Amino acid sequence: MMLPPPALQVENLHAGYGGAKILRGVSFELAAGEVLVLLGRNGAGKSTTIKALMGLLRPTAGRVRLAGQDIAGAEPHRIARAGLGWVPEERRVFPDLTVAENLEVGRRPARAGLAPWTPERLFALFPNLAGLRARPGARISGGEQQMVAIARTLMGNPRVLLLDEPGEGLAPVIVDLMVEAILALKREGATVLLAEQSLAFAARVADRAAILETGRIVWEGAIDALLADTGARARHLQV
Amino acid sequence: MSVLVAEGLRKRFGANEAVAGVSLAVEPGEMLALIGPNGAGKSTCFNMLGGQLRPDEGVVRLGERDVTGMAPRHLAHLGVGRTFQITASFASMTVRENVQTALLAQARQAWRFWRAADAQHVAQAEALLSRVGMASQAARPAGVLAYGDLKRLELALALAGKPVLLLMDEPTAGMAPAERAALMALVRGIAREQGVAVLFTEHDMDVVFGHADRVLVLDRGRLIAQGTPAEVRADPRVRAVYLGTAA
Amino acid sequence: MDLIFLQLLTGLAGASTLFLVAAGLTVIFGVTRVVNFSHGSLYMLGAFIAWSILSRLPREPEYFVLGVLGAALATAVIGALLEVLLLRRIYRAPELLQLLATFGMVLVVQDVALWIWGPVDLSLSRPRWLRGAVEVFGLRFPFYDLVLIVVGPVVLGLLLLLFHRTRWGLLVRAATQDRDMVAALGVDQRVLFTSVFALGAGLAGLGGALALPQGSANLHMDLSVIAEAFVVVVVGGMGSLTGAFLAALLIGVLQAFGIALVPKITLVLVFLVMAAVLVVRPHGLLGKPQAMARGEVEALAPIRPAGPALHVLGLVALVLAILAPFFAGPYLLSVLTEAAVAVLFAASLHVMMGPGGMASFGHAAWFGVGAYAAAFAAKGLGAGMAAGLLLAPFAAGALALLVGAFVVRMSGVYLAMLTLAFAQIAWAVAFQWVEVTGGDNGVLGVWPDAWAADKPTLYWLALLLCVGGALVLRRALFAPFGFALRATRDSALRAEAVGLDAYRLRWVAFGLAGAGAGLSGAVFAYAKGSVFPTYMAIPHSVDALVMVLLGGVQTMAGPIVGAVSFTVLHSWLLMGEFWRIKLGLLIMALVLAFPAGIAGAASAAWERWRGRAP
Known part of the structure; x- marks a missing residue:
């Protein structure tokens, strides 16, 4: 039996801001239906990797293949159409649009072979949002904004979901809800790349982990292996 | 006596009562954490104490003095130091110049038009930077600092006014675990040595339970629990509305 | 009825x-x-x-x-x-x-x-x-x-x-x-x-x-329509269509009644109504506070005092400037006088625009007020040049403080639009109030005192007042005032939290900028012997902006370099028919090629070169 091609394939990705090189050859693969977490301290390049994949920062070298199609260096809207869905760390919900309108902005045609997301399905995934349809984005709580940001991106029926620190700045109970949501998405077969500071959060949702340090991947493997490897954790994550 | 006392603070935005009667007191040398779900009213509360917002009702006293609704710059001169959730520093200046500017402001010397500013308060600025572990970066532009270093610069700016009270809104947001612990240990040291009262908000429970002397829990604009970290942690109501599985 | x-x-x-x-x-x-x-x-x-x-x-x-x-x-x-x-x-x-x-x-x-x-x-x-x-x-x-x-x-x-x-x-x-x-x-x-x-x-x-x-x-x-449209958009609230509609009604009706009842001060009335609206509602009738648009993170390089090389260069230039009357002909000397005036005009704008972070699109208003103050001293009071040169910065500075009292509450494009609208009104007053200003014919015969009447003396006077003034302003920017002003620009939130009064710092910078421009206007009036409404017109305000941007906003030497190069360019290239198209294309080319200004680009190149040198 032939293995299906990886959902996302990143090879030797280089990127930076101005003169500062942040990524110095990042490579990893993400299989369909898998949740991979990028771990690492501040400035290690987690967010930069996500931005470079999304085309918000132009990679200086390297290849990014999404379901076989090379998207490195393309413009963000083309990358989004090709099937990368980005949920930014700052959430960036449109403050003056209602929750329902926020979702509409994200709407893109369905993708062959994937059940299309609809507002109804998303309100089932995030029951908290169902009662807030007509509420402007600025007038919902931080946790609810995070849910809207994820739902809005899912409306574009992405092949791969990029989640940048979805638990950041949220109350522990809301973090629990995020974990539930990601696990639910996983059951639906979603492919997720997660950037995260918190190993505890990662441990609850991820299948595999990759640790970034000064712009390179220095450790990669199953999340359970990382949890068991106290040496690697102390070396790379100081925990 | 308490450094800061707030009694019956209320603030309403349109139909929504963000803070519905909060009273609290911070003692000298104490680390007091204010926690609660997003939208519970922490930031509103904080901004009323820091002078960014005027309460609809209630009184804020700094020592004996009624400072309700007083502007932040006046509070700064009365000894309230402040750090922000989204770091704010002077990006077009070096680290040392940042601190010098804060010292000039605190000494009410901003309205001088002739003598070069970068030769003033040099020793004091260097001392403050050493205190927060930033001496080696004094000549670097503040705009290029790493996130954790920016937080420490902010702390130095807040300390420039020899504060009696530090208000820190999510002091460790966005930092790595090791950095968080180091920063909070530093703040704790300052609180202990100089008797500075510290009131902070935080979402990281390791920081809260590891560094606070006392914890206040806010939900929907009201205080629902307060006490030592252990007491708050054990409170079933706090577990339900806020802590979830984290406790 | x-x-x-x-x-x-x-x-x-x-x-x-x-x-x-x-x-x-x-x-x-x-x-x-x-x-x-x-x-x-x-x-x-x-x-x-x-x-x-x-x-x-x-x-x-x-x-x-x-x-x-x-x-x-x-x-x-x-x-x-x-x-x-x-x-x-x-x-x-x-x-x-x-x-x-x-x-x-x-x-x-x-x-x-x-x-x-x-x-x-x-x-x-x-x-x-x-x-x-x-x-x-x-x-x-x-x-x-x-x-x-x-x-x-x-x-x-x-x-x-x-x-x-x-x-x-x-x-x-x-x-x-x-x-x-x-x-x-x-x-x-x-x-x-x-x-x-x-x-x-x-x-x-x-x-x-x-x-x-x-x-x-x-x-x-x-x-004429863009100034009115700016007023409407600001009064209505940026980005609000319904707000723009209400504001247009307000302004339109006001103008119609103004013209019928008090034709001379209609425009002043418009400005006052705008002021009143903005004092009550700082973001306009239906506007909301403008968040910084995403994706506009501005990296500010720290401002460094000039190094020794630049000091030497500046000193040489100054000595050459002082000696100029001994080798320059009358035409070159009059160009150099204009350049000296331009230096203070640009440096004063730079104070509010660079360290103050307030870009004015109406800086010519203060220049014009200064020029008219000098004309008034000469013709209305019959006073000597000294009186005119003294009156001008005070008149311009005082008016700038008055207008600035509410303009500095705004920021970014709001402030730019408001200053533009005010300058347009000042221009209209000068244009329409014929009894006092002579309208389009201007005020003629504003001559310097006898001792300064010959070209070299007048030039030296301009050099002393204007370049001296610019250097004094520069000094203030490196003094605590300048640090405090930059602090409010970098982060008003943080500046207030360390005890600075952001509003008053911005306000004083605005007044200072007005006074500087006023002095340069007065010197210009005596150098030309006449004052016209065009001194206050929008294109003149834009000249000042071009000079500052040509030099680079974030360098302290920028406005001086920009003013001199612009004056030379102007007297050289931009004469004759279709000068507008040449200047317009030049501006666009500059913006596309040197977003950091000439001095900014030069200092970046210098840093690169120094970085490479062993």
């Missing part, structure tokens, strides 16, 4: 065209974050094109409607072209440079219009049906005014439907709030931006075409 009613209807009619222009401006700003200075040019083009079409068509109503729509459509196409050719390249530039580039476009369009349609005002001979009147409450009321009154609300309604009932409108509203996020959700920003720009341009063109039957198409309508 009847008169009041008629006046009200006239005001409402005027409000409609004003609304169309302002609506286009606010829609374009909302999405692209570009304050489009050339929006008035599109209005002017709309009027000219309408004239070209309508004067060739039969004079029946249906052809009129077709012609007006045709003109609007043509303007929309021109707008789309401008967006693709110029604006698209500068969306990531600092907003000031964008404003400046679009002003370059104003100049280019003026000369192109001059070339195509000639200098004469073109009016339409109105067909009979257009001249008719309708009975309203027993009053005969011009039919066309009624048409205009209906057009405003109809267009507002259509626009609201477009923005709230279509997917395109939804995407535009989303892009207004966070354009990069919209792109990351798969929307092609280019298509969105070009279509928004075309819509805005079309609205301006429609306004111009509809205004044609009541007046004429002429080469001055661009700047």
